[in-house]
Amino acid sequence: xxxxxxxxxxxxxxxxxxxxxxxxxxxxxxxxxxxxxxxxxxxxxxxxxxxxxxxxxxxxxxxxxxxxxxxxxxxxxxxxxxxxxxxxxxxxxxxxxxxxxxxxxxxxxxxxxxxxxxxxxxxxxxxxxxxxxxxxxxxxxxxxxxxxxxxxxxxxxxxxxxxxxxxxxxxxxxxxxxxxxx
Amino acid sequence: xxxxxxxxxxxxxxxxxxxxxxxxxxxxxxxxxxxxxxxxxxxxxxxxxxxxxxxxxxxxxxxxxxxxxxxxxxxxxxxxxxxxxxxxxxxxxxxxxxxxxxxxxxxxxxxxxxxxxxxxxxxxxxxxxxxxxxxxxxxxxxxxxxxxxxxxxxxxxxxxxxxxxxxxxxxxxxxxxxxxxxxxxxxxxxxxxxxxxxxxxxxxxxxxxxxxxxxxxxxxxxxxxxxxxxxxxxxxxxxxxxxxxxxxxxxxxxxxxxxxxxxxxxxxxxxxxxxxxxxxxxxxxxxxxxxxxxxxxxxxxxxxxxxxxxxxxxxxxxxxxxxxxxxxxxxxxxxxxxxxxxxxxxx
Numbered sequence: 001x002x003x004x005x006x007x008x009x010x011x012x013x014x015x016x017x018x019x020x021x022x023x024x025x026x027x028x029x030x031x032x033x034x035x036x037x038x039x040x041x042x043x044x045x046x047x048x049x050x051x052x053x054x055x056x057x058x059x060x061x062x063x064x065x066x067x068x069x070x071x072x073x074x075x076x077x078x079x080x081x082x083x084x085x086x087x088x089x090x091x092x093x094x095x096x097x098x099x100x101x102x103x104x105x106x107x108x109x110x111x112x113x114x115x116x117x118x119x120x121x122x123x124x125x126x127x128x129x130x131x132x133x134x135x136x137x138x139x140x141x142x143x144x145x146x147x148x149x150x151x152x153x154x155x156x157x158x159x160x161x162x163x164x165x166x167x168x169x170x171x172x173x174x175x176x177x178x179x180x181x182x
Numbered sequence: 183x184x185x186x187x188x189x190x191x192x193x194x195x196x197x198x199x200x201x202x203x204x205x206x207x208x209x210x211x212x213x214x215x216x217x218x219x220x221x222x223x224x225x226x227x228x229x230x231x232x233x234x235x236x237x238x239x240x241x242x243x244x245x246x247x248x249x250x251x252x253x254x255x256x257x258x259x260x261x262x263x264x265x266x267x268x269x270x271x272x273x274x275x276x277x278x279x280x281x282x283x284x285x286x287x288x289x290x291x292x293x294x295x296x297x298x299x300x301x302x303x304x305x306x307x308x309x310x311x312x313x314x315x316x317x318x319x320x321x322x323x324x325x326x327x328x329x330x331x332x333x334x335x336x337x338x339x340x341x342x343x344x345x346x347x348x349x350x351x352x353x354x355x356x357x358x359x360x361x362x363x364x365x366x367x368x369x370x371x372x373x374x375x376x377x378x379x380x381x382x383x384x385x386x387x388x389x390x391x392x393x394x395x396x397x398x399x400x401x402x403x404x405x406x407x408x409x410x411x412x413x414x415x416x417x418x419x420x421x422x423x424x425x426x427x428x429x430x431x432x433x434x435x436x437x438x439x440x441x442x443x444x445x446x447x448x449x450x451x452x453x454x455x456x457x458x459x460x461x462x463x464x465x466x467x468x469x470x471x472x473x474x475x476x477x478x479x480x481x482x483x484x485x486x487x488x489x490x491x492x493x494x495x496x497x498x499x500x501x502x503x504x505x506x507x508x509x510x511x512x513x514x515x516x517x518x519x520x521x522x523x524x525x526x527x528x529x
Contacts, residue, residue: 038223
């Protein structure tokens with residue numbers, strides 16, 4: 001009969017020799033193997049202190065990006081919400097008032113912007129749909145929470161820190177997470 | 183004076199008991215830590231490393247956790263016996279340490295103080311007697327919890343311990359033939375003079391060691407706590423510190439059996455190729471002997487753990503086969519050969 005895999009093995013049915021019946025040689029062999037593991041390198045990572053880097057294609061928590069002058073990029077066009085297959089994104093648009101030009105990049109902006117992280121499947125389609133480069137998926141995992149309400153991320157939770165006032169936090173949020181791993 | 187009590191003896195023995203029981207408890211405590219660490223190292227992990235430096239406070243954290251846990255006594259259990267089970271296990275585990283010689287006789291302010299609680303002339307028999315009482319801890323625990331699985335596991339454990347005690351006793355008889363004395367101190371002195379018993383009794387030691395594994399319910403003989411066949415074994419209904427005591431008693435047993443094996447086969451507190459008697463009876467000589475004995479015991483504890491994390495558990499019929507058809511005849515043969523050799527040499 002033709003073998004289905006290349007791992008086929010003929011079963012031996014001959015009775016065990018005395019050495020095999022004693023079992024002790026195989027036990028010592030096994031103990032030698034376990035003993036050698038005492039000195040092997042441990043692949044364990046002490047998690048909260050050390051973190052494995054995510055692959056560059058990893059899609060984690062969202063951020064709403066700002067431009068280099070610290071203005072919000074989002075114009076509340078709603079394309080991300082339309083693209084979202086899980087219907088996790090909702091938003092309300094508002095009109096930029098005179099004197100708010102340093103806050104918002106376009107005449108229209110998102111007054112409310114919410115992502116329900118319980119619905120989100122982290123597909124990244126919102127990122128692709130966005131014409132203004134406003135929404136990005138970072139390399140952070142959404143943290144756990146006790147209630148369902150805590151998983152609905154408001155604009156305050158999503159918006160990236162202002163690069164003009166808080167450069168450091170901005171760089172951190174932009175995605176340096178996971179690079180400090182030995 | 184009819185009732186002249188030597189108060190020094192009483193004080194001396196009390197101090198000895200306190201020191202030895204404390205040592206046994208601390209060693210058992212840190213055996214739990216060592217077990218987890220060794221298991222981790224053998225499996226390329228790190229093991230407990232959060233509580234204190236290198237996780238050294240882990241046993242304390244475990245103890246606190248066990249004490250804080252909710253304690254459940256099943257309604258249909260027999261309450262007195264249910265509470266007595268772990269107690270018995272603990273008591274029998276610690277009682278064995280009484281006849282073990284822990285070091286040379288030392289000189290304390292002109293008094294000869296042997297580092298042994300009781301040098302009874304049936305020393306090794308006493309150990310066997312107490313160890314077989316350990317069955318009660320398992321049996322009562324399993325029976326009192328009124329759970330069929332616990333009972334089955336307890337019966338298994340009891341029959342296993344009794345089966346292996348036979349081969350253990352027979353393998354020991356060969357040693358006693360060589361020494362010609364049942365006193366533990368005499369066994370050690372004989373070995374310091376004539377070389378360790380392991381040289382003359384390698385097969386006897388192997389049988390004794392395997393039986394000790396079975397008596398301590400260590401893997402590959404840990405059938406009384408077979409969690410996958412019998413749900414959890416004889417301590418299934420136990421919770422909180424009562425379960426802790428059962429597990430703790432197992433570690434004390436392991437330590438004591440390591441000490442007993444060092445004493446019987448590896449010269450006890452004797453350092454090979456060193457004439458310790460020439461050093462005199464200083465207190466530090468006693469301490470060195472104690473340290474040497476502990477080192478041997480620790481080596482055995484490590485060996486126990488190493489075996490545990492290497493060899494899978496026996497099937498029950500295999501276990502009984504090995505005990506009755508393998509080890510018992512072997513021990514008998516070993517005894518016979520030793521008897522013949524001893525007879526021929528003494529002629």
